[in-house]
């Protein structure tokens with residue numbers, strides 16, 4: 576297993592490079608760029624957040640719950656009365672903090688469940704939902720937020736996988752099973768729950784086609800090609 580610093584550095588480098596590419600192609604703006612780097616880096620640390628380091632995970636839960644409650648209030652601010660908004664704020668926060676996250680905290684006891692591809696896919700999709708449906712951010716940026724969080728986590732799992740292969744080559748103690756996990760029999764009920772949640776999230780997800788069309792549009796990539804090389808090299812190449 577790779578250590579914390581390796582995960583932090585690799586996740587930061589990969590998400591930084593990817594965000595810069597998407598930014599230079601003109602698909603996201605300045606704040607979107609910063610958010611993508613941050614989310615990719617957080618994603619790279621996410622799989623190792625278990626109940627052992629409860630302080631960062633609790634902080635993360637609290638912040639996410641606040642953002643969720645805040646987003647709910649912003650979403651309904653003109654339709655509802657002040658009292659209704661306060662009730663919505665409290666209910667939204669309470670629901671996220673004490674219902675949704677208690678399920679996730681329970682899962683972290685089963686380390687294999689959180690350190691898996693389906694769990695991280697749920698996290699990524701959840702990010703897209705929060706961004707698009709709650710915070711009312713544009714579709715493209717919402718999908719990028721989800722994808723960067725998920726991508727960071729996949730980088731993490733791939734790194735762990737790489738390190739465990741390395742270790743076993745050196746005939747050291749092999750870590751049990753593979754790091755890039757999709758299923759584990761001993762946690763079958765947790766995995767069943769994960770896949771049911773994943774199917775529901777995919778089914779009700781914000782429109783992906785529109786986002787995909789935008790990615791396939793050649794214009795941003797042509798723009799990227801122009802901005803790829805520094806002026807000096809470009810002149811020399813021509």
Ligand SMILES: [Zn+2]
Pocket residue numbers: 576577622623690731735
């Ligand atoms: Zn790990």
